[in-house]
Amino acid sequence: xxxxxxxxxxxxxxxxxxxxxxxxxxxxxxxxxxxxxxxxxxxxxxxxxxxxxxxxxxxxxxxxxxxxxxxxxxxxxxxxxxxxxxxxxxxxxxxxxxxxxxxxxxxxxxxxxxxxxxxxxxxxxxxxxxxxxxxxxxxxxxxxxxxxxxxxxxxxxxxxxxxxxxxxxxxxxxxxxxxxxxxxxxxxxxxxxxxxxxxxxxxxxxxxxxxxxxxxxxxxxxxxxxxxxxxxxxxxxxxxxxxxxxxxxxxxxxxxxxxxxxxxxxxxxxxxxxxxxxxxxxxxxxxxxxxxxxxxxxxxxxxxxxxxxxxxxxxxxxxxxxxxxxxxxxxxxxxxxxxxxxxxxxxxxxxxxxxxxxxxxxxxxxxxxxxxxxxxxxxxxxxxxxxxxxxxxxxxxxxxxxxxxxxxxxxxxxxxxxxxxxxxxxxxxxxxxxxxxxxxxxxxxxxxxxxxxx
Amino acid sequence: xxxxxxxxxxxxxxxxxxxxxxxxxxxxxxxxxxxxxxxxxxxxxxxxxxxxxxxxxxxxxxxxxxxxxxxxxxxxxxxxxxxxxxxxxxxxxxxxxxxxxxxxxxxxxxxxxxxxxxxxxxxxxxxxxxxxxxxxxxxxxxxxxxxxxxxxxxxxxxxxxxxxxxxxxxxxxxxxxxxxxxxxxxxxxxxxxxxxxxxxxxxxxxxxxxxxxxxxxxxxxxxxxxxxxxxxxxxxxxxxxxxxxxxxxxxxxxxxxxxxxxxxxxxxxxxxxxxxxxxxxxxxxxxxxxxxxxxxxxxxxxxxxxxxxxxxxxxxxxxxxxxxxxxxxxxxxxxxxxxxxxxxxxxxxxxxxxxxxxxxxxxxxxxxxxxxxxxxxxxxxxxxxxxxxxxxxxxxxxxxxxxxxxxxxxxxxxxxxxxxxxxxxxxxxxxxxxxxxxxxxxxxxxxxxxxxxx
Numbered sequence: 048x049x050x051x052x053x054x055x056x057x058x059x060x061x062x063x064x065x066x067x068x069x070x071x072x073x074x075x076x077x078x079x080x081x082x083x084x085x086x087x088x089x090x091x092x093x094x095x096x097x098x099x100x101x102x103x104x105x106x107x108x109x110x111x112x113x114x115x116x117x118x119x120x121x122x123x124x125x126x127x128x129x130x131x132x133x134x135x136x137x138x139x140x141x142x143x144x145x146x147x148x149x150x151x152x153x154x155x156x157x158x159x160x161x162x163x164x165x166x167x168x169x170x171x172x173x174x175x176x177x178x179x180x181x182x183x184x185x186x187x188x189x190x191x192x193x194x195x196x197x198x199x200x201x202x203x204x205x206x207x208x209x210x211x212x213x214x215x216x217x218x219x220x221x222x223x224x225x226x227x228x229x230x231x232x233x234x235x236x237x238x239x240x241x242x243x244x245x246x247x248x249x250x251x252x253x254x255x256x257x258x259x260x261x262x263x264x265x266x267x268x269x270x271x272x273x274x275x276x277x278x279x280x281x282x283x284x285x286x287x288x289x290x291x292x293x294x295x296x297x298x299x300x301x302x303x304x305x306x307x308x309x310x311x312x313x314x315x316x317x318x319x320x321x322x323x324x325x326x327x328x329x330x331x332x333x334x335x336x337x338x339x340x341x342x343x344x345x346x347x348x349x350x351x352x353x354x355x356x357x358x359x360x361x362x363x364x365x366x367x368x369x370x371x372x373x374x375x376x377x378x379x380x381x382x383x384x385x386x387x388x389x390x391x392x393x394x395x396x397x398x399x400x401x402x403x404x405x406x407x408x409x410x411x412x413x414x415x416x417x418x419x420x421x422x423x424x425x426x427x428x429x430x431x432x433x434x435x436x437x438x439x440x441x442x443x444x445x446x447x448x449x450x451x452x453x454x455x456x457x458x459x460x461x462x463x464x465x466x467x468x469x470x471x472x473x474x475x476x477x478x479x480x481x482x483x484x485x486x487x488x489x490x491x492x493x494x495x496x497x498x499x500x501x
Numbered sequence: 502x503x504x505x506x507x508x509x510x511x512x513x514x515x516x517x518x519x520x521x522x523x524x525x526x527x528x529x530x531x532x533x534x535x536x537x538x539x540x541x542x543x544x545x546x547x548x549x550x551x552x553x554x555x556x557x558x559x560x561x562x563x564x565x566x567x568x569x570x571x572x573x574x575x576x577x578x579x580x581x582x583x584x585x586x587x588x589x590x591x592x593x594x595x596x597x598x599x600x601x602x603x604x605x606x607x608x609x610x611x612x613x614x615x616x617x618x619x620x621x622x623x624x625x626x627x628x629x630x631x632x633x634x635x636x637x638x639x640x641x642x643x644x645x646x647x648x649x650x651x652x653x654x655x656x657x658x659x660x661x662x663x664x665x666x667x668x669x670x671x672x673x674x675x676x677x678x679x680x681x682x683x684x685x686x687x688x689x690x691x692x693x694x695x696x697x698x699x700x701x702x703x704x705x706x707x708x709x710x711x712x713x714x715x716x717x718x719x720x721x722x723x724x725x726x727x728x729x730x731x732x733x734x735x736x737x738x739x740x741x742x743x744x745x746x747x748x749x750x751x752x753x754x755x756x757x758x759x760x761x762x763x764x765x766x767x768x769x770x771x772x773x774x775x776x777x778x779x780x781x782x783x784x785x786x787x788x789x790x791x792x793x794x795x796x797x798x799x800x801x802x803x804x805x806x807x808x809x810x811x812x813x814x815x816x817x818x819x820x821x822x823x824x825x826x827x828x829x830x831x832x833x834x835x836x837x838x839x840x841x842x843x844x845x846x847x848x849x850x851x852x853x854x855x856x857x858x859x860x861x862x863x864x865x866x867x868x869x870x871x872x873x874x875x876x877x878x879x880x881x882x883x884x885x886x887x888x889x890x891x892x893x894x895x896x897x898x899x900x901x902x903x904x905x906x907x908x909x910x911x912x913x914x915x916x917x918x919x920x921x922x923x924x925x926x927x928x929x930x931x932x933x934x935x936x937x938x939x940x941x942x943x944x945x946x947x948x949x950x951x952x953x954x955x
Binding site: 080081082083086088089090091092093094095096098099100101102103105106107109122123125128129130131132133134135136137139140154163187191192193194195196197205207214217218220221222225226227234239241243245255256341344345347349431432433434435436438441499 | 534535536537540542543544545546547548549550552553554555556557559560561563576577579582583584585586587588589590591593594608617641645646647648649650651659661668671672674675676679680681688693695697699709710795798799801803885886887888889890892895953
């Protein structure tokens with residue numbers, strides 16, 4: 048116990064400015080840059096407004112969030128198939144979906160300084176920059192346009208998809224037939240989407256390039272309300288199970304005037320970010336709008352033949368649509384904790400082990416003792432085949448512990464002189480800093496029980 | 502043995518047209534569509550030239566290829582960090598990289614029919630379509646252009662990245678500092694890139710939207726030739742270890758006139774596709790070109806201070822750049838086999854277990870016996886937490902085996918009446934169809950040894 052205390056006391060304080068315990072966006076942005084989670088994109092060129100790059104630890108965190116979602120909604124179910132459709136799609140897709148016609152924000156221009164603003168953001172009749180006269184509001188489409196092929200003509204216009212959902216709808220028959228699925232079943236997809244937002248911001252919360260985790264769940268008409276309720280509960284529960292504190296999550300049903308024209312119902316899962324309650328995921332009842340529209344525009348019947356009822360109908364669709372970047376940000380902010388260990392302030396990330404970027408750090412206590420180093424290296428070589436690991440001997444143990452706490456590594460393993468005699472190592476648990484002494488042979492089983500349990 | 506033979510005989514032939522045993526692109530394209538590996542993108546709208554969507558099994562295969570690469574080059578090494586940079590970058594990046602100036606193909610137009618052709622593809626002076634007169638060759642840039650923000654003016658032009666590499670170079674300092682790395686070390690990244698190819702084709706081999714797996718490995722000048730040789734061997738070995746037959750892989754060094762202007766050396770790893778030897782991956786010695794150019798264009802010193810030698814220099818860069826789609830296609834084509842089992846022709850995919858889309862199928866022999874179904878469901882529930890599984894009882898066992906063979910599932914587990922008495926199940930191995938009878942309790946260990954061994 049004295050030894051444990053001593054190790055923790057060697058640490059330096061890792062809390063950052065701000066009121067103690069308070070999670071601010073500034074603390075998180077600063078931590079992300081310093082510890083290799085998230086960097087401003089193209090930073091050496093002054094950045095590209097509201098675009099972000101995931102660093103070495105951020106890519107692990109985000110991949111773990113995506114893998115947890117995939118594990119739950121695809122591997123865990125018989126009634127779900129995965130998909131990975133291309134970002135570039137036939138332009139008629141976006142006519143059928145309604146995006147060419149309806150995916151607009153009203154914009155006004157200043158007649159004097161020529162600046163452009165979102166009409167919703169303008170309080171009065173004058174330009175907020177120069178006081179000049181404004182034009183009438185005009186529709187500005189939020190899709191990114193580009194051209195495929197060598198000639199820039201209207202026939203070659205393609206859009207960067209503004210949602211992954213349409214890649215699912217146009218593949219409905221291909222997936223159903225190849226996988227021999229019957230209703231109810233769903234198709235799940237993770238992928239990039241792009242929206243030319245006028246006012247992106249709040250770190251990675253609203254960006255022009257973002258990643259979605261979308262499900263389109265196809266059901267028999269009349270069973271859609273039951274399945275809608277099911278998916279609202281299921282998705283809320285997923286955030287709980289991966290560690291977000293229930294008091295920071297809420298459901299917000301959309302009012303009738305807020306619903307998209309094709310939607311019968313929509314509920315948002317919201318998280319209490321520093322800027323207030325904000326959407327992580329929307330669960331919508333899209334009715335049979337999409338399959339009907341694509342049948343019409345593609346002149347291909349996408350209705351479903353019900354073998355039991357011997358009749359054809361268009362399935363209804365329940366859509367749980369989550370943002371991978373927003374979920375990652377919520378897991379990150381919710382995991383941020385400050386406490387005091389052995390009299391010293393500490394900041395740590397209390398990630399669910401499945402989401403932690405690094406699962407285990409191997410920290411030899413004596414880098415100058417070849418036998419200790421050999422034993423630690425040997426343990427590391429075995430563990431890295433199965434988990435993301437770090438081997439570090441570049442500082443005192445207290446400081447190394449704090450560095451791992453700050454990036455949310457659940458377990459630290461130390462090898463010391465005693466280990467050479469008794470074959471045992473010390474395993475320290477991040478949240479409590481409690482330590483177990485276990486046989487080196489038992490490390491894989493010890494970790495598997497704690498890292499891979501559901 | 503008699504029982505095994507009987508099961509295999511229930512199968513129907515699964516080979517597709519073409520000379521027996523020959524792997525043709527047509528066979529693979531047909532298999533991919535039928536079994537949910539790869540679909541033509543936007544197919545209900547007639548497709549979008551040379552764009553493809555990964556179906557339920559294709560997304561698993563491609564994810565496994567990417568995970569195998571990440572496991573080897575990131576988790577398996579102390580000298581590599583991962584990254585996931587945005588697709589949209591500051592436009593100055595592409596001036597510094599040379600893409601705005603040099604990433605062109607020469608094109609000619611027909612003055613009569615107005616069609617455009619790649620100059621390299623034109624044999625004579627006349628239009629191959631109408632025989633009309635052609636213009637002089639003009640440069641056509643292969644980057645996709647679009648506009649970010651509400652106003653379409655030159656200041657808002659952004660490009661879809663034509664390679665992931667530049668996202669690594671501009672983050673060199675951010676990664677080095679946050680992860681406290683010293684030379685030699687590398688940064689690895691997987692992500693989408695886009696090139697407006699004039700002549701895409703050969704299924705997923707050459708597409709306008711594609712995914713790269715790139716490493717930029719930073720070394721001390723003078724050590725670059727040694728590291729270049731190291732990475733050529735390392736990357737060739739990776740394809741071998743994941744099951745590609747050595748006789749279908751070769752190294753092809755670039756001749757001096759073929760090298761990019763910044764490259765000192767380049768070797769392609771080529772695979773023998775049906776259309777001939779084609780590039781899977783290029784390993785290039787990029788010298789210090791990229792870090793020097795970005796230092797100049799961004800006015801930010803990206804040189805490295807060598808603590809041991811107490812001097813600054815620009816690191817040299819060895820770049821192993823692989824295509825995720827090409828690697829996936831090569832693993833798929835190389836795995837395709839035809840043989841005869843119990844007198845019946847069979848097609849199967851002999852994937853390395855780590856790459857197989859589905860790891861294990863649970864096939865209850867008697868779907869009408871509730872105890873058999875309960876035992877099979879129970880086994881399935883345990884295995885699906887760890888691996889991608891399929892539960893299937895919709896056909897006779899011989900047919901179910903063939904379906905799993907055709908998608909390359911390494912193991913099939915059958916539960917029968919005998920299982921209820923002795924607690925044992927039958928495990929069948931794809932390649933030989935040999936069967937083991939093992940205790941149901943031992944399935945996880947049995948599979949782990951065979952699926953997760955390196």
